[in-house]
């Protein structure tokens with residue numbers, strides 16, 4: 001409906017400044033504060049808003065994705081999964097429940113299986129993001145035998161800095177699963193290890209530089225790839241010191257694209273004018 005139209009209107013300028021393109025890409029970004037919102041109260045949800053052709057959370061999926069909303073409990077997530085199936089989404093990414101946390105692999109798999117089973121025709125991805133969920137179950141362990149438990153299982157978005165765990169996932173599963181990396185400032189290291197692609201927030205505003213990094217890496221020009229990675233690192237280490245999160249990401253997306261991203265939801269507070277001025281100046285000073 002209206003939300004969809006509003007997002008469509010925004011896609012063109014975003015394409016100009018970020019990694020978002022209409023074809024399946026290696027780099028895509030999504031930043032949202034809708035995660036802890038149940039379906040009826042959400043602002044529409046990424047699965048509804050984003051137009052066909054724009055892949056929102058995951059690499060290589062040419063239609064709408066039901067994002068990694070929730071996860072308090074499986075009944076909320078199951079409703080999202082059902083909704084994704086109803087609108088013909090191309091994939092679902094599910095995070096671990098973070099209020100009552102699973103303490104071992106088997107309970108996490110059982111939880112994910114229940115959510116995925118609501119959309120039996122749709123590829124299912126596990127979104128591993130321990131900095132937010134606090135669930136640190138190793139993905140290497142989780143992937144072992146998961147296809148037998150969840151037949152639609154397709155891959156992982158790995159948003160953690162444990163590159164040993166990520167490397168083990170690649171070594172054991174590269175052939176059968178898509179392994180996407182989600183710590184943007186470490187992407188080059190993850191590419192060296194064998195990541196299939198990436199999903200992250202900075203690709204919304206540093207997408208071009210990141211695409212150039214991928215190109216340099218593909219051409220085995222490591223020195224050039226490093227220079228692009230250092231750009232992301234330079235920007236992030238600057239804003240981290242000022243205090244950086246989803247609210248600040250929205251502000252950065254707003255000034256780079258010219259599209260007002262709106263205020264964040266409580267308990268997040270809008271970025272300060274001081275932050276915006278400093279971050280903007282830093283962004284403009286980045287050179288490769």
Ligand SMILES: CC(=O)N[C@@H]([C@@H](O)[C@H](O)[C@H](O)CO)[C@@H](O)CC(=O)C(=O)O
Pocket residue numbers: 029030031032129131132159182183184185199200201202236
């Ligand atoms: C913990 C966190 O927010 N990680 C981000 C990164 O893109 C992160 O913002 C970036 O690497 C800066 O640290 C993504 O992995 C998450 C993300 O893109 C999303 O869920 O929208």
